[in-house]
Amino acid sequence: MMLIGEVSKQSGCHIETIRYYERIALLAPTARTEAGYRLYREQHIQQLRFIHRARELGFSLDDIRELMSLKSQPQLPCQSVEAITEKHLQGIQQRIEHLNSMAQELRHVAASCSGGDIAECRILGALANPANAHDGNVP
Amino acid sequence: MMLIGEVSKQSGCHIETIRYYERIALLAPTARTEAGYRLYREQHIQQLRFIHRARELGFSLDDIRELMSLKSQPQLPCQSVEAITEKHLQGIQQRIEHLNSMAQELRHVAASCSGGDIAECRILGALANPANAHDGNVP
DNA sequence: CCTAAGGTCTGTAGTTGCTACAGAGTCAAG
DNA sequence: CTTGACTCTGTAGCAACTACAGACCTTAGG
Numbered sequence: 385m386m387l388i389g390e391v392s393k394q395s396g397c398h399i400e401t402i403r404y405y406e407r408i409a410l411l412a413p414t415a416r417t418e419a420g421y422r423l424y425r426e427q428h429i430q431q432l433r434f435i436h437r438a439r440e441l442g443f444s445l446d447d448i449r450e451l452m453s454l455k456s457q458p459q460l461p462c463q464s465v466e467a468i469t470e471k472h473l474q475g476i477q478q479r480i481e482h483l484n485s486m487a488q489e490l491r492h493v494a495a496s497c498s499g500g501d502i503a504e505c506r507i508l509g510a511l512a513n514p515a516n517a518h519d520g521n522v523p
Numbered sequence: 524m525m526l527i528g529e530v531s532k533q534s535g536c537h538i539e540t541i542r543y544y545e546r547i548a549l550l551a552p553t554a555r556t557e558a559g560y561r562l563y564r565e566q567h568i569q570q571l572r573f574i575h576r577a578r579e580l581g582f583s584l585d586d587i588r589e590l591m592s593l594k595s596q597p598q599l600p601c602q603s604v605e606a607i608t609e610k611h612l613q614g615i616q617q618r619i620e621h622l623n624s625m626a627q628e629l630r631h632v633a634a635s636c637s638g639g640d641i642a643e644c645r646i647l648g649a650l651a652n653p654a655n656a657h658d659g660n661v662p
Numbered sequence: 663c664c665t666a667a668g669g670t671c672t673g674t675a676g677t678t679g680c681t682a683c684a685g686a687g688t689c690a691a692g
Numbered sequence: 693c694t695t696g697a698c699t700c701t702g703t704a705g706c707a708a709c710t711a712c713a714g715a716c717c718t719t720a721g722g
Contacts, residue, residue: 387698387699388698388699389697398681399699400680400681400682401680401681403700404679404681417688419687419688419689420687420688420701421688421689421698421699421700430651433651433653434650434651437650437651437652437653438650439679440625441625441628441629441632441650442625444678444679451650454641455641458640458641459640459641460640461638461640462636462638462639462641462643462644462646462647463638465636465641465644465646466633466638469629469633469646473626476622476626479622480619480622480623480626483615483618483619484619486579486580486581487612489580490580490581490612490615493608494605494608494609494612497601497604499600499601499602499605500600501597501598501599501600501601502593502594502597502598502600502601502604503597503598504601505601505604507601507605507608508601508604510576511573511576511580511590512569512576513572513576514572526670527670528668528669528670537709537710538670539709539711540708540709540710542671542672543708543709547708556717558670558671558717558718559670559671559672559716559717560717561671578708583707583708584707585707
């Protein structure tokens with residue numbers, strides 16, 4: 385049986401984060417000492433490592449909630465796990481594409497700026513006009 | 524002079540968002556009708572389009588605040604604008620890299636799963652172990 | 663003149679996943 | 693018995709909105 389500080393070290397989750405997970409019921413409430421200190425066992429460390437790792441991979445806490453629930457039903461087919469993972473991966477892909485298109489536009493905009501004063505700054509100029517605009521004068 | 528609904532249509536910003544920008548002082552308070560309705564002019568549409576475009580490119584509202592402040596000082600050199608843009612671009616790059624590494628790990632993990640029951644699910648298995656783990660049995 | 667529909671107002675709470683206190687209690691060592 | 697380290701609860705903050713509730717205003721139609 386360990387206190388939360390030890391669990392924090394072993395799981396990689398901050399103390400406040402562990403308490404937060406308990407508060408949102410991602411973790412069940414633990415046993416307590418007479419003084420009210422939370423008591424943990426090895427099993428909790430495993431759970432927290434699982435959560436920590438899943439967070440590193442970008443899963444939302446809702447995803448993780450589902451994954452943990454599935455994990456506790458070993459006889460089910462693992463399709464649902466794959467589905468969650470696949471969907472998450474697609475979300476990441478979309479975010480990457482979104483960021484890539486932003487980066488491309490930004491580079492384009494930034495490249496058009498050749499120093500000088502703000503009055504002539506092409507970056508600010510580009511921001512003043514609607515999206516399209518691979519340059520070009522507006523009539 | 525226009526009311527906020529018209530401004531919303533012309534700028535692409537939601538009504539609530541426009542009010543929000545005013546509340547956080549990204550926009551100066553506008554004139555009002557006797558009944559208290561906000562009144563806008565062409566100039567405000569320009570400002571909101573600027574903000575909207577900058578948001579599309581991922582700039583934070585703090586960045587935008589600075590950009591707008593710079594914009595109003597046309598005699599300054601545009602270095603600061605370039606600096607903000609450059610820094611923002613780097614932030615985007617980092618996020619892309621982070622997402623890419625997550626995606627790669629996720630694909631690796633997902634590929635190792637060959638169906639079956641949750642008890643044997645490799646995805647959940649991989650989440651149970653710390654980061655490294657290009658597979659491999661843990662002794 | 664009255665009503666109904668649509669626009670607008672303020673203020674507040676919710677979203678996500680934490681993080682950072684304040685203020686109080688607990689515990690072990692010296 | 694005091695000091696320091698640890699823990700507790702509860703609350704507020706972050707970013708950038710979004711979504712109400714409940715009230716007020718305006719205008720067109722009957």
